[in-house]
Amino acid sequence: MKGSLIIVSFFIVGIILGMTDLLPIDIQNSQWSFYTLCALMFSVGISVGNNPESINRFHTLNPGLLLLPVMTILGTLTGCLVVSFLLPERSMSECMAVGSGFGYYSLSSIFITEYKGAELGILALISNIGREVITLLFAPLMVRWFGNLAPISAGGATTMDTTLPIITRCCGKEYAIVSIFHGFIVDFSVPFLVTLFCSVNF
Structure with a gap:
């Protein structure tokens, strides 16, 4: 939990710096975030690669884990469908479009803004950032209450x-490959x- 709070704290500090223009413009508009993410992935790769036992354990995992991303997609869309009944001002398709971002806020909010307008795009941005932050903050509790696949x-x-990184730390290095496969799908x-849910109306 402490590690998650540190990560979110850096996120909040970044927002404050961005809003106050304390950083040079060339830094704000550069690819620093991309390079930082690449370095992070490189570090996780080294960590997993230094422990060959992690790869061996992946072969012993239940093949049903390959269905995890499918279940994540279906579960999220089902939840959005239920929530749409509590938001009469929003259609089912709009709620499912927002949920279809699955935490990928940069891409999904751009798509939704283009198709449905800035208001829903901002809602998608906040919703998907919230999904990421909740995972960062509560991953240890999710593992404790619901098991290693929950986060x-x-x-x-x-x-x-x-x-x-937080999933690898909380669930174990043997789940890193499952996590990467899940995220990719x-x-x-x-x-x-x-695009599908922005194109239809129900």
Whole structure:
């Protein structure tokens, strides 16, 4: 939990610095976040690669884990469908479009803004950032209460990048490959599902 709070604290500090223009503009508009993410992935890769037992354990995992991203997608969309009944001002398709971001806030909010307007795009941004932050904050509790797969499913598309370190720490290195596979499949589905639900109206 302490590690999650530190990560979120850095996120909040970043927001404050961005809002107050304390950083030079060239730094704000550069690719620093991309390079930092690459370095993070490189570090996790080294950590997993230094422990060959992690790869061996993956072969012993239940093949049913390959269905985890499918269940994450279906579970999220079902939840969005239920929530749509509590938000009469929003259609089912709009709620499911927002949920189809699966934490991939940068891409999904752009798509939704283009198709449905800035208001729903901002809602998608906040919703998907919230999914990531909740995973970062509560991953240890999810493991304790619901098992090692819970934070992976909760992380959605972020489990192959931003939430991978906390998942690896809380669930164990043997779940890193499952987390990356899960994130890749869910991530891949985002542009298709968001576009689909933005194109229909029900």
